[in-house]
Amino acid sequence: MKLNHKNIIPFDKFMADMLYNTKKGYYIKSNPFGKNGDFITSPNISIMFSEMIAIWCLSFLKNQNLQKKISIIELGAGNGEMIFQIISIFKKLGIKAKFFIIEKSNHLIKIQKKKLSSYGVKWLKSVSEVITKNNIFLANELFDALPVKQFIKKDNFWFEICVKEDINGKFSFTKIKKNISEIEKKFKINLSKNQNFIEFSTESYNLISKISKKINNSNSCLLIIDYGATKEKMVNSVQAIYNHNHINIFDKPYLSDISYCPNFSLLKKIIENNNLFVNGISTQKEFLERLGIKTRAEILSQNASFTAKANIYYRLKRLxxxxxxxxLFKVMFVTKNKSSFNLGFNND
Ligand SMILES: C[S@@+](CC[C@H](N)C(=O)[O-])C[C@H]1O[C@@H](n2cnc3c(N)ncnc32)[C@H](O)[C@@H]1O
Structure with missing residues (x-):
């Protein structure tokens, strides 16, 4: 990015460019997942994770007594591993469903298409293109990868955190005074109450607004799994990961994974603003345990060699x-109205 050392841009614009610049963006030109990449996500740690998500989808389907086909729509599918495992399980059990991916990165779409070529998956450009009625939207580690705005309060004034570039092309942080009530009015959301720091992703807000239009019947839902803070008080959570290590945000432009930890209290507010209902929030541990991941690990390790058994339990531990x-990871279950289905969540 050339900021011409006079221009200053808000942090979310910088993050968007670093991750999704059409030529150089981190997600646009590389496959960051796994041992040889920069980080590893749950579906790539163990198939047990995707198996539990598949069981959850099947249970939701059964609970809704769905006669019609359900559509599983994955948002931001990375290397396609999770939907690949879900399709395999649906196939094994003879359950029919439609499968869709909405993915921003053309490079990752190519990788997904290679892996899923014979499974009848369809790719959609955006949530607006969804025309099916009974939709389970799945978003694993999507929201943390969406560009986020940051604001800081100093002496009772709010400032937006921005990025500037010096004549040698080096980036640094700066801040610009901001009337926070403008953005609060625009999105009809109170961001600043009891806060000294705000992280707000307008892209997440817009995405949730689009999804809410497609969750307009009781047979549709959204399952979000992500890094998540649940305390209302927001903090600066932006980080950069390169080769499995934390580095300075500006050290490896376009080469490190820049992400943040979505605040689930704010996410809940955004969801409710869009006329949706949050049925439950669990930690990843609670959610996976309630779905039976420990029993699954026991079954998988029966008759396995000592090394294979150790590997299964090591991966279970990571999850x-x-x-x-x-x-650190939270799971949020969203529907149109309050649902009687609560598998994975403690709704007592
Ligand atoms: C951290 S990765 C997670 C990938 C995968 N869900 C997993 O768990 O392995 C984030 C993914 O979201 C995609 N993405 C980012 N913004 C998106 C958007 N607005 N719509 C769809 N996909 C998006 C990225 O290209 C990437 O595939």
Whole structure:
């Protein structure tokens, strides 16, 4: 990005360029997933994760007593591993469904198409193109990868965190005074109450607005799994990961994964603003355990060699242990109205 050392851009614009610039963007030109990439996501840690998501979708389907076909729509499918496993399970059980992917990166679409060529998956350009009625939207680690705006309060004034570039092409942070009530009015949301720092993704807001138009009957829902803070007080959570290590945001332009930790209290507000209902929020540990992931690990390790068994339990630990993804990751279940279905959530 050339900022011409006079221009200053808001942080979300910088993040969007770093991740999704049509020529150089991080997600546009590379496959960052797995051991040889920069990070590893749950579906790529163990198939047990996708198996639990498949069981959850099947249980939702059964609970809704659906005679008509359900559509599974994955938003931001990465290397396609999760939907690949879900399709395999539906096939094994003889359950018919339609499968769709909505993916921003053409490079990742190519990888997904290679993996899923013989499974009848369709790719849609945007949520607006969804025409099916009974939709389960799945979003694993999507919202953390959407560009986020940051604001900081100093001496009772709000400032937007921005990025500038010096004559040597080096980026640094700067801030510009901002009337926060303008953005609050525009999105009809109170962002600043009791806050000294705000992280707000207008792209997430717009995406949820589009999804809400497609969750207009009781047979549709959205399942969000993501890094998530549940405390109302927001903090600066933006990070850059390169080769599985945290680095400075500006150290490897276009080469590091820049993400943030969505605040689930704010996400809930955004969802409710869009006339949807949050049925439950669990930690990833609670959700996967309630779905039976430990029993699945036991079954998989029966008759397995010692090394294979150790591998299964090591991967299980990464998914559910509090020190790894168990507590940090949250799962949110969204429907049009309050649902009697609560598998994975404690709705007592
Ligand atoms: C962190 S990756 C997660 C990938 C996958 N869900 C997983 O768990 O392995 C984020 C994904 O969302 C995609 N993405 C980002 N913005 C998007 C958008 N607005 N619509 C659809 N996909 C998007 C990225 O290209 C990438 O595939």
């Amino acid at each position: 559910i242990d509090d020190k790894y993804m168990g507590h």
